[in-house]
Amino acid sequence: MGGEGRLPLFETKEAKGRIAYRLFSISIFVGICLIWVYRVTHVPGGGVGRWAWLGMLGAELWFGFYWILTQTVRWRPVYRYTFKERLSQRYKDDLPGVDIFVCTADPTIEPPMLVVNTVLSLIAYDYPSDKLAIYLSDDGGSDLTFYALLEASHFAKDWIPFCKKFKVDPRSPSAYFAQASEPLDFHYKEEWSTKKKLYQEMEDRIQSVVKLGRVNEEIQAEHKGFSEWNSVLNSRNHQTILQILIDGRDPNAVDNAGFVMPTLVYLSREKRPQHHHNFKAGALNALIRVSSEISNGPIILNVDCDMFSNNAETVRDALCFFMDEDKGPEIGFVQYPQRFMNITENDFYANSFRVISKVELSGMDGYGGPLYIGSGCFFRRESLSGKKYIKGYKTDWKKRAQRHGSETVDELEERGKVLASCSYELGTQWGKEMGLKYGCLAEDVTTGLAIHSRGWKSIYFEPTRDAFMGLAPTTLLQSLGQHKRWVEGHLHIFFSRHCSFIQGHGKIKLPLQMAYCIYNLWALNALPTLYYVVISPLCLLHAIPLFPEITSPWIMPFCYVIIAKYTHSLAEHLWHGETLKAWWNDQRIWLYRKTSAYLFGTIDCALSLLGITKSAFTITVKIADDDLSKRYEQEIMEFGTTSPMFIILATLAMINLLCLGGAIKRVVLDDGVGVESLVLQFAQCGLWVLINLPIYEGLFLRKDKGRMPPSLAFTSTALAVLASVIPMH
Ligand SMILES: O=c1ccn([C@@H]2O[C@H](COP(=O)(O)OP(=O)(O)O[C@H]3O[C@H](CO)[C@@H](O)[C@H](O)[C@H]3O)[C@@H](O)[C@H]2O)c(=O)[nH]1
Numbered sequence: 089m090g091g092e093g094r095l096p097l098f099e100t101k102e103a104k105g106r107i108a109y110r111l112f113s114i115s116i117f118v119g120i121c122l123i124w125v126y127r128v129t130h131v132p133g134g135g136v137g138r139w140a141w142l143g144m145l146g147a148e149l150w151f152g153f154y155w156i157l158t159q160t161v162r163w164r165p166v167y168r169y170t171f172k173e174r175l176s177q178r179y180k181d182d183l184p185g186v187d188i189f190v191c192t193a194d195p196t197i198e199p200p201m202l203v204v205n206t207v208l209s210l211i212a213y214d215y216p217s218d219k220l221a222i223y224l225s226d227d228g229g230s231d232l233t234f235y236a237l238l239e240a241s242h243f244a245k246d247w248i249p250f251c252k253k254f255k256v257d258p259r260s261p262s263a264y265f266a267q268a269s270e271p272l273d274f275h276y277k278e279e280w281s282t283k284k285k286l287y288q289e290m291e292d293r294i295q296s297v298v299k300l301g302r303v304n305e306e307i308q309a310e311h312k313g314f315s316e317w318n319s320v321l322n323s324r325n326h327q328t329i330l331q332i333l334i335d336g337r338d339p340n341a342v343d344n345a346g347f348v349m350p351t352l353v354y355l356s357r358e359k360r361p362q363h364h365h366n367f368k369a370g371a372l373n374a375l376i377r378v379s380s381e382i383s384n385g386p387i388i389l390n391v392d393c394d395m396f397s398n399n400a401e402t403v404r405d406a407l408c409f410f411m412d413e414d415k416g417p418e419i420g421f422v423q424y425p426q427r428f429m430n431i432t433e434n435d436f437y438a439n440s441f442r443v444i445s446k447v448e449l450s451g452m453d454g455y456g457g458p459l460y461i462g463s464g465c466f467f468r469r470e471s472l473s474g475k476k477y478i479k480g481y482k483t484d485w486k487k488r489a490q491r492h493g494s495e496t497v498d499e500l501e502e503r504g505k506v507l508a509s510c511s512y513e514l515g516t517q518w519g520k521e522m523g524l525k526y527g528c529l530a531e532d533v534t535t536g537l538a539i540h541s542r543g544w545k546s547i548y549f550e551p552t553r554d555a556f557m558g559l560a561p562t563t564l565l566q567s568l569g570q571h572k573r574w575v576e577g578h579l580h581i582f583f584s585r586h587c588s589f590i591q592g593h594g595k596i597k598l599p600l601q602m603a604y605c606i607y608n609l610w611a612l613n614a615l616p617t618l619y620y621v622v623i624s625p626l627c628l629l630h631a632i633p634l635f636p637e638i639t640s641p642w643i644m645p646f647c648y649v650i651i652a653k654y655t656h657s658l659a660e661h662l663w664h665g666e667t668l669k670a671w672w673n674d675q676r677i678w679l680y681r682k683t684s685a686y687l688f689g690t691i692d693c694a695l696s697l698l699g700i701t702k703s704a705f706t707i708t709v710k711i712a713d714d715d716l717s718k719r720y721e722q723e724i725m726e727f728g729t730t731s732p733m734f735i736i737l738a739t740l741a742m743i744n745l746l747c748l749g750g751a752i753k754r755v756v757l758d759d760g761v762g763v764e765s766l767v768l769q770f771a772q773c774g775l776w777v778l779i780n781l782p783i784y785e786g787l788f789l790r791k792d793k794g795r796m797p798p799s800l801a802f803t804s805t806a807l808a809v810l811a812s813v814i815p816m817h
């Protein structure tokens with residue numbers, strides 16, 4: 089029971105079976121130590137073999153160290169459960185205001201219909217409308233997006249009462265109508281059909297404007313906001329556009345059932361070529377300031393434009409944490425998992441992150457809280473704005489609950505515009521000690537760490553019904569590009585003063601500092617992995633043994649560590665509802681990420697640390713053409729271009745194929761070299777060839793548009809042949 093005899097609003101349970109897991113983990117650790125001992129005590133006498141051996145030692149030291157890091161998040165995971173009824177009973181009329189921030193940045197790869205569906209899903213939350221405010225930040229500065237939002241503000245008048253009356257979920261109309269079949273109940277059925285028709289009409293209007301690429305005069309006359317685009321030069325050069333589309337204070341702004349509506353605001357902050365706009369972090373900071381003048385909700389939710397609400401009760405769940413009388417006050421943010429609509433049956437590109445989030449974020453939660461992952465995160469406004477947590481601090485929810493102000497909408501807009509101008513932040517702490525942090529491609533992670541370091545805790549919460557659903561990349565290159573951005577941003581953090589060991593020192597628990605490094609050091613896995621997949625097969629080809637003989641007792645730790653680690657990872661996947669094939673795909677994609685995206689991430693991070701280049705945020709594409717979607721659905725790997733990433737992947741695949749072939753040939757011809765000492769290398773190389781099957785197909789067998797371009801077949805084969813003829817004796 090909480091203070092004053094009140095029942096808590098949430099409870100925490102520790103994962104079961106931890107003792108068994110820890111013993112298992114220690115056994116693997118012993119195995120790793122034995123491998124290290126073997127490497128150090130068996131260094132060959134001289135020649136190439138000696139250097140290859142020392143390289144293996146280096147790679148294995150790294151893998152062992154990295155594995156230890158990953159154990160921190162498996163040591164003490166915790167799971168959270170909320171009591172929403174208690175919240176509703178206790179805070180019936182005193183629920184706090186919630187400001188919701190949606191970010192979009194490009195109307196072509198983030199289509200306006202996608203954006204407004206997300207907005208509509210949020211505006212219809214099961215939460216008192218007078219306490220909700222939705223803000224759309226449009227870094228694309230697009231009148232098409234503005235028009236779509238205006239349309240959505242009209243449609244919302246029908247949509248909100250419909251959702252609330254029939255307890256609809258999900259409340260994104262597009263997702264809802266796509267999955268719900270016509271209801272049987274007569275009364276419901278009629279309303280259902282009218283809403284569906286209204287939605288389709290809205291969609292048609294928006295799509296035809298989008299297709300045309302501009303808003304015609306007739307529509308422009310509908311709202312004063314369109315006149316702003318007369319002075320927009322382009323998306324990188326324009327004044328602030330701030331339009332309050334629905335003013336929640338206005339008693340006349342009601343939906344078709346007569347209830348007041350949530351506030352709805354469109355913001356496109358000022359952009360000028362001479363001012364760096366700091367990408368999403370800059371957009372969110374402008375929103376924090378502008379919203380503080382308009383609704384100033386003490387709770388802020390941030391989602392990306394593709395992440396629609398899939399669960400109408402999410403706000404109430406989140407509030408159970410913040411408003412718990414006992415443990416609530418120290419909670420700075422509540423992170424929900426990012427889930428995706430468009431994951432294929434066997435998660436072909438390993439984009440679901442199901443296991444990572446379930447296992448690792450729950451694991452971080454046991455030591456002070458998960459990192460902030462950019463979307464689907466509720467914040468206490470103070471924690472985001474830069475306030476430190478001081479013991480005994482409490483938010484006065486009641487005080488903030490009422491919204492007042494006698495200013496007209498125009499006055500409010502004029503005041504807000506100043507806060508979103510380029511020059512407003514000059515000489516302030518914004519982007520440093522206040523708001524989201526600047527200067528890093530993983531602005532979410534630095535910001536979350538800063539909040540942790542200011543004394544706040546965070547919560548990872550996975551409701552039974554997924555809270556948010558977004559869109560994952562649908563091609564290999566997009567997925568690799570997204571990872572490149574992440575690992576580059578993360579590595580940058582590690583080498584900056586935001587490194588968890590520096591910034592978090594003495595402020596957050598050591599296991600949490602280590603857990604941050606699992607991600608911060610992602611990129612550096614590139615080098616040892618590349619070493620392993622290149623040197624080991626080449627040594628196999630030249631009959632240079634790198635592992636113990638099959639008859640030696642030293643083979644035991646190698647076999648144990650490999651089998652135990654992979655069996656456990658497979659078990660983790662199956663346990664969390666993935667298929668065997670999905671696990672296999674996961675292994676493949678991590679290999680590809682490490683050898684290509686991580687390598688480029690490392691290089692670009694180094695260049696940016698040296699001040700040679702400046703990192704840029706490449707936005708993930710959220711659309712796909714039909715041809716491409718079809719291959720995606722069928723789980724056929726998408727290549728299609730001669731990206732440097734593909735050159736690397738194809739060359740590695742060819743090296744392994746050639747080396748395996750060459751080594752088998754040698755054994756068959758029986759050139760006198762015993763295979764006993766090469767068994768593990770054979771097994772490794774064989775597995776790598778198996779896992780690379782989609783690449784060989786793409787290089788030599790496929791004829792469709794998504795195959796590897798023919799020039800790549802030539803380049804990769806030539807490079808592989810070159811590598812295999814380098815003399816190694
Ligand atoms: O200049 C910019 C660039 C991006 N965005 C928005 O930021 C969001 C995230 O961009 P996206 O390309 O979809 O990122 P993801 O690949 O999904 O990346 C993840 O990682 C990012 C950090 O690298 C986080 O910001 C994201 O929330 C998180 O989902 C989108 O809504 C964009 O519209 C802006 O508002 N302004």
Ligand SMILES: [Mn+2]
Binds near residue numbers: 394558559708
């Ligand atoms: Mn995204």
